Amino acid sequence: MSAVLSRKTFRPRLATLMTMLVVVFLLLPTIIVIPVSFGSEKYLQFPPKDWSLVWYRAFFADREWMEATRLSVIVAGLATLLATLLALPLTLVFARGKLPASGAIKALVLAPMILPHIVTAVGLYITFARWGLTGTVFGFVVAMAVLALPFLFLTLSAAVSKLDPALDMAAASLGASRFATFRLVTFPLLLPAILAGMAFAFITALDEAVVSNFLSSSISKTLMKKMFEDIDFDVSPIIAAVSTLIILATFVLVGVAQLVRTIQTRRMGKV
Amino acid sequence: MPASLQHEALMLAQPVSDDPRGFSLRQSLLLAAPAVLCLLAFFVVPLSTLVEQSLTSPRLGLQNYVRALGSDLYLLILWRTIRLAAIVTVLALLLGYPVALTMSRVSGRVAGLLAICVLIPLWTAVLVRAYAWIVILQRQGLVNEALLGLGVIREPLRMLYTEGAVILATTHVLLPFMILSIFSVLRTIPPDLDRAAANLGASAFATFRHVTLPLSLPGIYSGVLMVFILALGFYITPALLGGPETLLMATLIGQQTTETLDWGLAGALSVTLLVITLLLVGLFGRVLRLEGKG
Numbered sequence: 001m002s003a004v005l006s007r008k009t010f011r012p013r014l015a016t017l018m019t020m021l022v023v024v025f026l027l028l029p030t031i032i033v034i035p036v037s038f039g040s041e042k043y044l045q046f047p048p049k050d051w052s053l054v055w056y057r058a059f060f061a062d063r064e065w066m067e068a069t070r071l072s073v074i075v076a077g078l079a080t081l082l083a084t085l086l087a088l089p090l091t092l093v094f095a096r097g098k099l100p101a102s103g104a105i106k107a108l109v110l111a112p113m114i115l116p117h118i119v120t121a122v123g124l125y126i127t128f129a130r131w132g133l134t135g136t137v138f139g140f141v142v143a144m145a146v147l148a149l150p151f152l153f154l155t156l157s158a159a160v161s162k163l164d165p166a167l168d169m170a171a172a173s174l175g176a177s178r179f180a181t182f183r184l185v186t187f188p189l190l191l192p193a194i195l196a197g198m199a200f201a202f203i204t205a206l207d208e209a210v211v212s213n214f215l216s217s218s219i220s221k222t223l224m225k226k227m228f229e230d231i232d233f234d235v236s237p238i239i240a241a242v243s244t245l246i247i248l249a250t251f252v253l254v255g256v257a258q259l260v261r262t263i264q265t266r267r268m269g270k271v
Numbered sequence: 272m273p274a275s276l277q278h279e280a281l282m283l284a285q286p287v288s289d290d291p292r293g294f295s296l297r298q299s300l301l302l303a304a305p306a307v308l309c310l311l312a313f314f315v316v317p318l319s320t321l322v323e324q325s326l327t328s329p330r331l332g333l334q335n336y337v338r339a340l341g342s343d344l345y346l347l348i349l350w351r352t353i354r355l356a357a358i359v360t361v362l363a364l365l366l367g368y369p370v371a372l373t374m375s376r377v378s379g380r381v382a383g384l385l386a387i388c389v390l391i392p393l394w395t396a397v398l399v400r401a402y403a404w405i406v407i408l409q410r411q412g413l414v415n416e417a418l419l420g421l422g423v424i425r426e427p428l429r430m431l432y433t434e435g436a437v438i439l440a441t442t443h444v445l446l447p448f449m450i451l452s453i454f455s456v457l458r459t460i461p462p463d464l465d466r467a468a469a470n471l472g473a474s475a476f477a478t479f480r481h482v483t484l485p486l487s488l489p490g491i492y493s494g495v496l497m498v499f500i501l502a503l504g505f506y507i508t509p510a511l512l513g514g515p516e517t518l519l520m521a522t523l524i525g526q527q528t529t530e531t532l533d534w535g536l537a538g539a540l541s542v543t544l545l546v547i548t549l550l551l552v553g554l555f556g557r558v559l560r561l562e563g564k565g
Contacts, residue, residue, distance in 0.1 A: 018370070090303050092302065231405065
């Protein structure tokens, strides 16, 4: 008996050791940039000799960095909004409607997530060059919305499939119109999932680098394009400061999204 | 959570419900139209433009495909891309499986903590991570300083802009997808099966080999497919961490588009990459779906 037990614990112990090493590997890059951003040397030093905020000041004082940040936040915000407005009706149709060729439409919606981003990026680059959309807010927004659409569609579909159809039926039997049912029953129940999906879509759009890289022009650059160029030419610790700020913003957003979800689960539990 | 979503996407297809309280055909079409039109204009048209360029630039014909697939250099780059994607996939599987296994065997709180550790890199922008690898691997970087300090080496090692750096960083980006894909299957295996095998006298290794591993195969398949496909099209990481000898399909396509301005060739190379991806999804995606039903 004891032999069986000791043999049983042998394997997980090996797996546990491997897991700890892999976790260090996974977390290392995210963690390493934070101390680097608080150094004061021009070239990279780890750990930094003395601590300072020079690179943060340099970031906020630099017009080009500020413009890239502004553009990226605007683009990510508008793209998230557009993708949500497109994904929500589509999700409802897939759950409760009749759609011819629904398999083909679903494949079309999910395709931007599965096909290599480089191919989408180059296709958009060539097309937008013809249409004069390169480097425009409109161009960035529609491109990012297309990339965000599959993620929102899947998040919202999962949420819709968890809704109790009896609630709709109850509203209908009480005389509510389809629209009233949606506005007063379906939408409020979906709201937390919509908000969480939007938070993730915003992060994805903000962090997207491939399409961003190809659609940027010399005068209109997203934050990721600016970072890409700066990493390629001269690896300044400003990039560490920018990275730290992006990590911080991402975690605040993810935290809020999780919080919204938790609150919703609790509320559902009470009902 | 993009990974689980991607997993779901590869599994695809859920029947459309024919709920009697649902939308009529006309309402359905109206509601779906904006998304479909947007995808047609800003996704289908750009991809068609690429195909068109590959067939018509500079003149009508297949010359771009002859150039792309008839040149030793481009075939070498294609082979290198497939090889690198395969190495990354194997590494991700070897590193990811133990993590997924541990996640499925520990208590809820520890599993949640591990899940956060797996998700943190996913939520860190790819560019931020590429920058972090430069900090770690460069001449005066973390690894070189540590090895010099310990007296293991005399001269700093050249690690950046090598194939090794690209493999390391790409594996890092794709590992979470593999872990989540395997974990999603492992957690559905009842722990009773392990105990039953142990009671019947199977060693821990035999239990793993004959019970856990076979049952987790669907997760392995979908993780492998996903990581391999994503690795084939990787652009940012090889562009920043690779050197001239690590030019891959994606970086080559980028170069032809913005530097050489040879859109015909860029189109032909893109279509090649696209066809390989679609073939993989078509062939193995189907196998996965059948597995899932069986």
